[in-house]
Amino acid sequence: MxxxxxxxxxxxxxxxxxxxxxxxxxxxxxxxxxxxxxxxxxxxxxxxxxxxxxxxxxxxxxxxxxxxxxxxxxxxxxxxxxxxxxxxxxxxxxxxxxxxxxxxxxxxxxxxxxxxxxxxxxxxxxxxxxxxxxRLGPDPLSAEFTKGTFLGILTAAGRSQIKGVLRNQGIIAGIGNAYSDEILHAAKMSPFRPASMSAEEGSLLFDAMQATLLTAISRSTGLAASELKREKKSGMQVHGRTGQRCPVCGDTVRQVIFADSALQYCPTCQTGGKPLADRGLSRLLK
Incomplete structure (x- = not known):
């Protein structure tokens, strides 16, 4: 998408x-x-x-x-x-x-x-x-979307998983499954951690979000529509790269499968080396 x-x-x-x-x-x-x-x-x-x-x-x-x-x-x-x-x-x-x-x-x-x-x-x-x-939430690249705005969003989201908060269009507009994976990898955060976090952690996540989106825009600016899908895929660090080596630490990129989508992450970078439970695989083993 x-x-x-x-x-x-x-x-x-x-x-x-x-x-x-x-x-x-x-x-x-x-x-x-x-x-x-x-x-x-x-x-x-x-x-x-x-x-x-x-x-x-x-x-x-x-x-x-x-x-x-x-x-x-x-x-x-x-x-x-x-x-x-x-x-x-x-x-x-x-x-x-x-x-x-x-x-x-x-x-x-x-x-x-x-x-x-x-x-x-x-x-x-x-x-x-x-x-x-x-129903759209604020645009993360608008001038009005400040670090303070983002920290307020995280506080209001409370115990909701940060992955879901980032891709919820009613909370923040424009980020989906792929770039939420990339943002969390850049911020070295688990996709399952609660949205409520310290101001320091929230600031790091805000900076990762801005850098990830702006870098992707820079790569895609000026490209024809026919080239955008390939460029998006080539720029991903973890999303869509299950089983490949993390370009940051060299660990194997893992995934968690849901009913209609999957997320990818690096255990070493994001979860302290601990693989997350793959709920799709768990269902198959029952």
Whole structure:
């Protein structure tokens, strides 16, 4: 799933292509992906794209006075298309979910791979009309998100596990499974430790969060959408690297499997050398 750094880079690339251009139409091929009906998608025709920005993990394409908001979920992606679109397969077949077509035929293709479809497309008057955006917590890279703000969040979270706090979009916007693993590895903290911690520990975690996100943004800035997934994977220290050597200490990266996801960590760096119980494996052994 693309997270804050990748969505940041996608927004920058799309803004460079789309801003100031006139929309011809929005074609919806995967009907279930469109979550709104008012305004209708026909209202986008003839409107000029003002900007493309990021709101947490959401892409916000401002078109006239309307917002085309995209949430790519687990398997969604966007590809810039220079020329006119070729005839598509029958709606509902294949990965193509929607197309934004500009007045010269160029535009973007919105795709989703796999059988579990959770890509979401919204056409709204205001971004806050999207329920997920209305519930977003503060952006960790905004000027208002200070160290004091973060320490307050940790205190309020109490005994909640820090991994869950970091990836809860209602608490902090934009961080998901991958970058929460990376942040905790950089901070040398167990993913299962309570969120409530000393001011010194909280400050270290804040610095790790900022450094991890800013470094990822720096790596991805200027890359085409087709290169972002590969760049994200290559920059990971522990996430997605189960069984490989930790680049910091050389220990073996371990994982814990949950119902619908898995986390990765380094025992030496994060848990005092003690492997965490793999709940998925425990269930298999019963």
């Amino acid at each position: 693309p997270e804050l750094p990748e969505i940041h880079a996608l927004a920058a690339e799309l803004d460079a292509h789309l801003a100031g251009r006139t929309v011809n139409r929005l074609d919806i091929l995967a009907v279930a992906a469109l979550k709104t009906y008012d305004p209708p998608i026909s209202a986008l025709a003839g409107q000029v794209v003002r900007a493309v920005t990021r709101r947490g993990k959401y892409l916000d394409i401002s078109i006239g006075e309307i917002h085309l908001v995209l949430h790519l979920a687990r398997a969604g992606w966007i590809r810039w298309r220079e020329g006119s679109p070729v005839p598509s397969v029958r709606p509902g077949r294949g990965p193509l979910a929607a197309r934004l077509v500009l007045d010269d035929g160029s535009g973007i293709d919105i795709t989703e791979e796999g059988t579990k479809k959770s890509l979401a497309i919204f056409v709204v008057g205001e971004p806050a009309d999207v329920p997920g955006i209305a």
